[in-house]
Amino acid sequence: GAGVSQSPSNKVTEKGKDVELRCDPISGHTALYWYRQSLGQGLEFLIYFQGNSAPDKSGLPSDRFSAERTGGSVSTLTIQRTQQEDSAVYLCASSAGTSGGATGELFFGEGSRLTVL
């Protein structure tokens, strides 16, 4: 596709349920990021994938959060046993380079808004 695609755009779930959020990066981009944006806040780094390297999971807030990237392309962010504090917009971004710098700016999707009741 022409840009980063995320689905679903909106997800309402009950506390305790598991959710999966999907990100389809720009074709050919080797770097993929997940960020979380809570209401009125900046973007909080969650996880980073680069090619076939082991992902940097240092931003994941708890072990209820996990992410995979299959075949170096599509990524899925999974939140198990959702809590109300997980409610946020989850943004995915991809980049052609190995950093967010001159080798490739980050291109963001429109996000998946998660609401946990």
Added chain:
Amino acid sequence: GENVGLHLPTLSVQEGDNSIINCAYSNSASDYFIWYKQESGKGPQFIIDIRSNMDKRQGQRVTVLLNKTVKHLSLQIAATQPGDSAVYFCAETMDSSYKLIFGSGTRLLVRP
């Protein structure tokens, strides 16, 4: 990417005026900085970047200024237009790193 925020600092300017959005970054080791624009319901969009070996960089209607001494970054928008209304984030990183660390954002409102 909607980020309606009750607590975001807000800058209100008259259409046609110049806007200056400020950002204090956190890591003195950061050597690469980016400004992003986020419109309601959308993901952030790259505006302009600057490396630490520069103190000023100009784009189309936008200028970024970097003051490493006080760890301060600013975005200047010339002749502000209604389409400039959005939330603006600064982001920092080290060039050797891949993590962009984002600031909390400033909402720009352009009055017609």
